[in-house]
Amino acid sequence: MWSTLTRAIAGRYAISTRSSRLISANLHRKMSLISTSEPLETYTLKDGIKVIERFFSLPLDYSKPEGDKIRVFARNLVPLRKAATPEKEADLPYMLYLQGGPGFEVGMGSARYLASELHERGYQTLWLDQRGTGLSTPISAELLEPKSDIEKAEYLKNFRADNIVRDCEQIRQALLDNTDSADQKWSIWGQSFGGFCALNYLSFFPEGLKEVFLTGGLAPIVDHPDPVYEKTTNRVAKRNKIYYDKYPQDVKRVRSVLAHLESTDVRLPNGGRLSPSRWLQLGIKFGESGGIDAVHEILFRAINDLELFGKLSYKLLQSVQNESACDGNPLYAVLHEAIYCQGRASNWSASRVLSRDHRFSWAHAKAQADTEPVYFSGEMIFPDMFDDFTALRPLKGVANLLAEYDGWGKLYDEEQLARNEVKVTAASYIDDMYVDFDLAQETAAKVKGTEQFITNQMFHDGLRRHSKEVIGRLFEISRREYD
Numbered sequence: 312m313w314s315t316l317t318r319a320i321a322g323r324y325a326i327s328t329r330s331s332r333l334i335s336a337n338l339h340r341k342m343s344l345i346s347t348s349e350p351l352e353t354y355t356l357k358d359g360i361k362v363i364e365r366f367f368s369l370p371l372d373y374s375k376p377e378g379d380k381i382r383v384f385a386r387n388l389v390p391l392r393k394a395a396t397p398e399k400e401a402d403l404p405y406m407l408y409l410q411g412g413p414g415f416e417v418g419m420g421s422a423r424y425l426a427s428e429l430h431e432r433g434y435q436t437l438w439l440d441q442r443g444t445g446l447s448t449p450i451s452a453e454l455l456e457p458k459s460d461i462e463k464a465e466y467l468k469n470f471r472a473d474n475i476v477r478d479c480e481q482i483r484q485a486l487l488d489n490t491d492s493a494d495q496k497w498s499i500w501g502q503s504f505g506g507f508c509a510l511n512y513l514s515f516f517p518e519g520l521k522e523v524f525l526t527g528g529l530a531p532i533v534d535h536p537d538p539v540y541e542k543t544t545n546r547v548a549k550r551n552k553i554y555y556d557k558y559p560q561d562v563k564r565v566r567s568v569l570a571h572l573e574s575t576d577v578r579l580p581n582g583g584r585l586s587p588s589r590w591l592q593l594g595i596k597f598g599e600s601g602g603i604d605a606v607h608e609i610l611f612r613a614i615n616d617l618e619l620f621g622k623l624s625y626k627l628l629q630s631v632q633n634e635s636a637c638d639g640n641p642l643y644a645v646l647h648e649a650i651y652c653q654g655r656a657s658n659w660s661a662s663r664v665l666s667r668d669h670r671f672s673w674a675h676a677k678a679q680a681d682t683e684p685v686y687f688s689g690e691m692i693f694p695d696m697f698d699d700f701t702a703l704r705p706l707k708g709v710a711n712l713l714a715e716y717d718g719w720g721k722l723y724d725e726e727q728l729a730r731n732e733v734k735v736t737a738a739s740y741i742d743d744m745y746v747d748f749d750l751a752q753e754t755a756a757k758v759k760g761t762e763q764f765i766t767n768q769m770f771h772d773g774l775r776r777h778s779k780e781v782i783g784r785l786f787e788i789s790r791r792e793y794d
Contacts, residue, residue: 355391360423360430361400363387365437366446367485371469373477383478384446386422386438390430404521405486405497406434407479409441409505411527413471413650414642416445425774428782434498437486441508442478443470443642450642452705460708467645467713472508472722473515479508480516496521501528502774503746506737507650507722513758514724517733524785525737526774529751529761532723536651536660540691542747544664544671547689550597550744551670555684558607562684564614569673569685571617579632580625584699587673592696593634594687598744600769600776606687609634638702645703645710647692649719656717661691690745731759736789738774738781741767762788 352364365387371379394400406429410417417438426436440447450470455463479499487495498521501509506528512520531539555562569587571577577585593609596602609630616624637644648657669675670686694714697707735758741748755761764784766773774781 356423358423358427359391360426361389361391361394363389365482367478367482369442369478369481371466373474381442381448382446383442383448383482384440385482386417386419386440387435388422388426388430388438389435390426393430393433394435400435402494403433403435404494405437405483407437407439407483407497407499409439409475409479409499409501409508410444411503411505412441412444412640412643413504413646414441414444414450414640414644415636416440416447416449416640418445421775425778425782428778429500432786437482437497439475439479439482441475443467444640450645452641452702455706460712463706463709464712464716467642467709468716468719470642470646471649471719472504472511473720475508476511476516479512480519483519495519498522498524500524500526502526503528503771504650506530506746510728510754510758511722513731513733513735514722514727517727517731520733522789523733523735524789525735526781526785527738527740527743527746527771529737529739529746529754529758530723531651531747531750532725532728532754532757533651533750534653535655536648536657537664539651539747539750540661540664542750543689543691543744544668546742546744546747547594547597548668548670548686549742550603550689551594551684551686554597554603554606554687557603561607561610563681564610565685566676566681566683567617568610568613570677571623573673573677575622577623577628579628579701581632581638581701583632583638583701585623585628585631586695586699588688588693588695589635589699590631591671591673591685591687592691592693593631595690596634597687598690598770599772602770635700637696637700641702641706644692644696644700645706645713649713649716652717652719653722654717654719657714659694659714661688662693665691725757728758733760734789734791735761736763736785737761738764738766738769738785740769740771740773741765743771745771762791764788 353362355361365385367383368380369383370376371381389400394403417440422438429436443450483497496519499509506525507530509523509525509528510530533539568590572585572587572590579585593606596605612627613623616627648660665671671688673685676683676685697703697710739748739751755763769777
């Protein structure tokens with residue numbers, strides 16, 4: 312539950328629904344949102360999808376709307392078979408897609424794959440590169456130079472869900488304010504972290520929403536990450552047990568690889584270090600369909616390399632490097648724990664919580680019999696990642712400053728969520744390793760009008776792996792037709 316802030320929150324963070332709406336109204340009156348007067352770039356894909364590339368100039372800091380601006384990108388896909396004329400195109404309602412993360416953009420491939428199911432239901436779709444990702448003023452170490460660590464930390468505080476949602480509201484107003492009042496709302500789809508953003512949207516700007524769909528996105532409503540990692544650690548342990556039960560020979564193989572990595576300075580193709588900790592981070596894949604088998608395949612190749620050559624091959628190292636997006640999407644690592652914080656510091660929560668469980672410790676396991684399994688970690692960010700990952704090293708000081716920061720603003724308004732009038736339809740996965748099911752159910756009970764498709768036959772990637780079924784079930788539930 313939301314607890315009283317430990318200190319007064321600076322003016323840059325809205326602390327009430329009313330103040331958020333006032334900021335939105337003032338910005339709408341003052342700002343010219345389209346960043347260029349040139350015609351929008353458009354083209355048509357071979358399956359009859361019109362693409363409109365949209366850029367918006369928006370405030371870095373919404374408490375200072377006349378201050379520094381960032382450029383935010385959204386790709387608009389329009390199914391021409393549903394929009395034979397400009398008038399019919401204008402009548403198509405919008406579905407805004409909010410990507411998982413934090414810190415990930417939406418590629419054209421992902422958009423096209425999911426868009427067809429949404430287009431068939433009469434929507435045009437808008438695929439947002441959330442601020443700091445993709446084409447939306449992306450974040451990386453070299454692009455933050457020559458700022459000091461303190462300046463970088465201050466800058467990055469503006470890239471959480473609250474400001475992503477403010478960006479969305481400004482874009483909605485720019486696209487829909489010239490339409491009839493009944494059509495000025497839009498629907499949104501929140502996948503994973505996109506659902507965290509959707510709950511922020513429901514908290515502070517519900518008047519802009521027609522309907523909300525969530526997939527693995529019922530965010531834990533907490534004020535710091537410890538309760539999250541206490542729950543997900545148990546989920547990760549369960550997946551480790553399944554892994555080692557399926558591949559019992561991997562107990563000794565994992566230990567052999569970890570011993571090799573501890574005794575040898577192994578460098579990845581981009582200069583990153585393959586430490587024992589980084590190897591165990593492959594466990595993030597345990598939360599995906601087929602992830603356990605994928606990790607086994609990587610391990611099997613590693614053991615083959617060591618037996619043949621006494622070292623790991625370039626191909627193996629390349630495979631391990633490619634399993635993490637932290638080098639290309641550093642915002643994911645830098646702000647990962649901050650997405651849970653409201654008035655409290657994270658203080659490297661995952662590292663603290665996991666350190667209490669010896670099953671995840673190579674330092675502990677190596678002193679035990681070689682039949683003792685070492686557990687892989689899950690979706691967690693650790694301080695040593697800012698030593699092991701090439702692109703994270705320059706951000707180590709920034710990450711420490713953000714981990715110690717306890718002035719994070721309010722992300723959710725539980726009173727508003729309790730009186731919510733926007734239809735919310737969610738897919739929840741009982742065995743979700745990333746967004747804990749029990750915490751998700753606590754959130755569902757707090758958001759009035761939420762109905763769910765609940766399954767133990769899918770993982771967190773259900774929307775991608777079972778798109779037709781998941782989207783179909785959610786739209787069926789959204790009709791709110793009862794026996």
